Amino acid sequence: MDFRDKLILAPMAGVCDQPFRLLCKEQGCDILYSEMVSAKAIYYKNMNTKPLLAMDEREKPFGLQLFGSDPEIMAEMAKRIESNGYSFIDVNMGCPVPKVVNNGEGSALMKDPVLVGRIVEAMAKAISIPLTIKIRSGFDSEHINAPEIAHIAQESGAAAVAVHGRTRQQYYQGHADWSVIARVKEACIIPIIGNGDINTPQDIIDMRAQTNCDGFMIGRGARGNPWIFRDMKYYYEHGELPDKPDIYEVKDMMLRHARLMVEFKGEYTGIHEMRKHVAWYSVGMYDSAKLRSNVNQVETYEELEELLCRWADSAPEKVIVS
Known part of the structure; x- marks a missing residue:
């Protein structure tokens, strides 16, 4: 090893x-x-x-x-x-x-x-x-x-x-x-x-x-x-850092993460545990405080997908992770 x-x-x-x-x-x-x-x-x-x-x-x-x-x-x-x-x-x-x-x-x-x-x-x-x-x-x-x-x-x-x-x-x-x-x-x-x-x-x-x-x-x-x-x-x-993921890449990663969580743990547990991950993914990003508040109301994958797509689409153009 x-x-x-x-x-x-x-x-x-x-x-x-x-x-x-x-x-x-x-x-x-x-x-x-x-x-x-x-x-x-x-x-x-x-x-x-x-x-x-x-x-x-x-x-x-x-x-x-x-x-x-x-x-x-x-x-x-x-x-x-x-x-x-x-x-x-x-x-x-x-x-x-x-x-x-x-x-x-x-x-x-x-x-x-x-x-x-x-x-x-x-x-x-x-x-x-x-x-x-x-x-x-x-x-x-x-x-x-x-x-x-x-x-x-x-x-x-x-x-x-x-x-x-x-x-x-x-x-x-x-x-x-x-x-x-x-x-x-x-x-x-x-x-x-x-x-x-x-x-x-x-x-x-x-x-x-x-x-x-x-x-x-x-x-x-x-x-x-x-x-x-x-x-x-x-x-x-x-010798340099790559471009940071934009808001759509972050959204896609969160949704992929959520799908894996649902597959591994079931929808109820998987989506509830994703709430903390969404908070971590979105730190320093556009309207992240509101997103963290809203994600705590999400119960299903479809609701999470709708929330994250709406969040990404409403962001100013070319928002990059800070």
Whole structure:
């Protein structure tokens, strides 16, 4: 599994479902992750995990991200699901959500380096595909231990480590501290993936210069903007950004996204979940506040299509995404 010089979509819960992943892949994303899946939920055969485990062959290389804190259960569930055809399995050690952290999972694991080693060792021995982990810079500003955690994971069998340059305490506030990513890179010989505040091609250039990391993970910068992967690759090839999508291209992308959502989740769930995506797609665009208000009244694909076509047609000529 090669993570070097790759553009990677971060495994954002509630965002990176299969429809959105497919759109990002089409726009040039190199590696995809699932939304995080509870190992205990798989163990207890919770039916809610089934769509989270789904993978389309077009998504490969694709990693399934698990979260949990019991080494035996994590290893057993990793072994159970690896036959589904995933390219690698990842362990979430960075989720800051209280219900996850309070259960000793996600970023709470960074408070227990010994447990991290036990989890990684048990899982790496149980599966034949690569095992990776995703961490934060530390649990809080008083405990910046990403280099230690990454080195333990490496010695325990991890094939790569993704590092979000914020602490759990920060959630998604403030700025990502890329210097921590640089220290992780210095501490390890396995590939290190940088994550945090990558929104433009220049950010990748700057992150590489400052950290020497191997791959680049894009999270919130991709919400409502699957073109970000296309733009970054075009910039590297041509030294300039391509033309931004106009309002009709954005409308068409939203409708394609909606059709995939309906196909994958059914109309009721798919259209309701599209509301937040429409808000992200339309940020900074013509009459976006009114559009965000109106989309919350939409219940069917036909209603969404009518709303978006009316919005695009009423915009001033040649409106470009800001």
